Amino acid sequence: EPEVTQTPSHQVTQMGQEVILRCVPISNHLYFYWYRQILGQKVEFLVSFYNNEISEKSEIFDDQFSVERPDGSNFTLKIRSTKLEDSAMYFCASSRLVLNKYFGPGTRLTVL
């Protein structure tokens, strides 16, 4: 069964550094998402992406965040200047239609 993949599985960075989290959505999917989960807390929506543009974003997704689909297969989340509070699991998801979303295994981001 096709899966969403994410790299790296764990990223450690210094505060103020830029990080790029990578995702390969399921190949025939049209909608792409990023969610995050701070340790012990709820899964939170960050952004959705369709037709090469952001279609919806949450308050969390401020100017420090950006997303890109640089080619036909990858979907990336960039955090320009990481803060301690950005430490979390970041989950990429994709869906063919609006309905079922398929999540990747996540990238654990640790900001020191």
Added chain:
Amino acid sequence: DAKTTQPTSMDCAEGRAANLPCNHSTISGNEYVYWYRQIHSQGPQYIIHGLKNNETNEMASLIITEDRKSSTLILPHATLRDTAVYYCIVHMNYGGSQGNLIFGKGTKLSVKP
């Protein structure tokens, strides 16, 4: 905030049916009921969804009350691998917008030998 209410935790014996309830009394007519689960530290996994009819797939059954104010997810023969946090989410699917899933705290299901 999540529009659903779920028990914080439940236990189930291995091999028995697990029945997970969810209240969504303010659900609107075009909102679906979705169930996802999250096994420890993994990404959420889609289980099933429905609008008003009962649904069944290879993973589970979803029973939605006639007034749509509550639903029950049924795992017919729970295994130890079904131990996870189960999220009931109401989600509108409308043309041209993807919407986002609003996760609550879910129900932590512990399947015991």
